[in-house]
Amino acid sequence: MSDQPPLLRETFPAFAAELVSLLTSDGHTDLAVCAHDLRIVAQCGCGDDFCQSFYTAPKPDGAYGPGHRNIPLLRDGDRSGMIVLDVVNGRIMYVEVLYYPPLTPQPANPAT
Numbered sequence: 712m713s714d715q716p717p718l719l720r721e722t723f724p725a726f727a728a729e730l731v732s733l734l735t736s737d738g739h740t741d742l743a744v745c746a747h748d749l750r751i752v753a754q755c756g757c758g759d760d761f762c763q764s765f766y767t768a769p770k771p772d773g774a775y776g777p778g779h780r781n782i783p784l785l786r787d788g789d790r791s792g793m794i795v796l797d798v799v800n801g802r803i804m805y806v807e808v809l810y811y812p813p814l815t816p817q818p819a820n821p822a823t
């Protein structure tokens with residue numbers, strides 16, 4: 712399983728914890744469970760310096776289709792940034808992270 716994309720909670724533990732707690736407090740308990748196991752499949756790649764969005768599922772070929780919905784979690788773009796989940800049929804496909812403080816990767820844990 713070593714070829715799996717990195718787990719969000721291992722790469723950005725603080726962000727993953729915030730995501731889970733935002734989902735839980737908004738009543739999205741099912742998505743909170745999903746958020747715990749999210750993997751960073753790809754960075755957004757748009758190059759905008761306010762954008763740290765990432766894919767948690769392979770990029771779709773086109774639009775996400777009828778099962779798609781957006782779940783805004785943080786809307787205060789000036790202070791704490793903006794987080795919007797793209798969910799398709801209950802699966803988190805993409806996490807929009809805009810105007811958010813820089814996500815700093817957790818240094819790799821030295822093996823003990």
Ligand SMILES: [Zn+2]
Pocket residue numbers: 755756757758759762763764
């Ligand atoms: Zn982007």
